[in-house]
Amino acid sequence: MAIRPFILEPNYDSFFDRARVGQPAQLRIRLKVTLIPLDPSTAWARSSHAAKRPGSPRGPLPPSHLAASEADFKRGSVVDAGGQPVPCRSWLVGEWREFTRRFKSIVETVWNNQMVFLPTENGDSLSDADFRQLIGDPRVPAHVAGVLEIDLQPPGADSHAIIEVAHLANPGATFRDRMTRITDESIQYGEHNFTAGRARGIGGKTGQFAAAHEVGHWLRNPGSKVFDHIDRSYARALPRAQRDNAQYGRTLGRYYSIMGGGTVVTEHDATPWLSRLRRQTPMQLGWMYVHRINFRRGPDDVSARQKMLLLAAGFMPKLLQPGQIP
Numbered sequence: 001m002a003i004r005p006f007i008l009e010p011n012y013d014s015f016f017d018r019a020r021v022g023q024p025a026q027l028r029i030r031l032k033v034t035l036i037p038l039d040p041s042t043a044w045a046r047s048s049h050a051a052k053r054p055g056s057p058r059g060p061l062p063p064s065h066l067a068a069s070e071a072d073f074k075r076g077s078v079v080d081a082g083g084q085p086v087p088c089r090s091w092l093v094g095e096w097r098e099f100t101r102r103f104k105s106i107v108e109t110v111w112n113n114q115m116v117f118l119p120t121e122n123g124d125s126l127s128d129a130d131f132r133q134l135i136g137d138p139r140v141p142a143h144v145a146g147v148l149e150i151d152l153q154p155p156g157a158d159s160h161a162i163i164e165v166a167h168l169a170n171p172g173a174t175f176r177d178r179m180t181r182i183t184d185e186s187i188q189y190g191e192h193n194f195t196a197g198r199a200r201g202i203g204g205k206t207g208q209f210a211a212a213h214e215v216g217h218w219l220r221n222p223g224s225k226v227f228d229h230i231d232r233s234y235a236r237a238l239p240r241a242q243r244d245n246a247q248y249g250r251t252l253g254r255y256y257s258i259m260g261g262g263t264v265v266t267e268h269d270a271t272p273w274l275s276r277l278r279r280q281t282p283m284q285l286g287w288m289y290v291h292r293i294n295f296r297r298g299p300d301d302v303s304a305r306q307k308m309l310l311l312a313a314g315f316m317p318k319l320l321q322p323g324q325i326p
């Protein structure tokens with residue numbers, strides 16, 4: 001089986017780009033997102049979240065409103081993920097344009113430049129021709145970089161995700177985000193305290209851009225409604241009072257995860273890319289995730305197979321020290 005160049009599905013699309021000179025191979029997940037400037041004066045906004053969930057049947061789009069000036073503002077309370085009504089107002093046209101631009105840029109910046117996938121070749125393996133597609137630089141071990149692309153779509157388009165965005169009437173008001181409903185402040189950095197380690201005397205602080213976390217919830221498996229928090233399944237087994245804290249990470253290290261309380265792509269966060277790599281390449285199991293800061297990338301870390309392929313292609317002499325045997 002050759003590497004599949006793309007998979008297009010209702011949960012998200014993915015593309016494999018072979019390595020080119022100076023650029024690593026990439027597995028790009030493309031999420032088509034429609035952002036809706038929520039009209040806060042409607043029954044929809046006051047309802048305890050009737051917004052479109054993944055996989056829900058097609059219905060009307062959430063009500064939207066853009067104001068030309070402050071005199072056109074509509075006002076009302078928008079219910080957050082905790083069921084609390086929070087005072088909101090319409091978006092100004094210019095504010096909305098700036099928000100959508102920053103949303104894409106911040107979500108992509110948070111997720112990208114972190115994920116490296118290595119072919120481990122235990123059990124199953126790539127053909128030489130496929131392996132060569134992973135070599136962008138002869139001195140760097142063959143790998144695939146994981147990339148997230150946010151493809152903003154107009155209302156009514158066939159998107160993977162529809163996200164309502166409320167505009168808070170009072171800056172700094174508390175609003176609990178959800179994958180289907182965020183606010184103008186969800187693209188600001190917010191600090192989070194680690195509390196699940198309190199009983200062990202362990203505390204800590206991190207933070208995240210909520211929009212990047214909520215977008216992560218959309219990177220779900222086919223047939224599933226949500227991509228879960230890093231320790232959701234662990235937390236389910238705990239007493240009810242501890243569940244909410246623990247699902248964001250039972251240890252401080254895990255709490256740093258994007259699908260926890262922070263901004264680091266851990267192996268859990270990389271699951272959507274691993275699952276597409278397994279389907280787009282002939283290797284069912286043989287991919288290993290490493291964070292870019294832990295990626296050893298010197299000529300000494302190049303595998304014997306890569307050296308052999310490069311030698312066959314006439315690359316290796318440049319890499320060898322005088323007298324060194326490949």
Ligand SMILES: [Zn+2]
Binds near residue numbers: 229
């Ligand atoms: Zn969440």
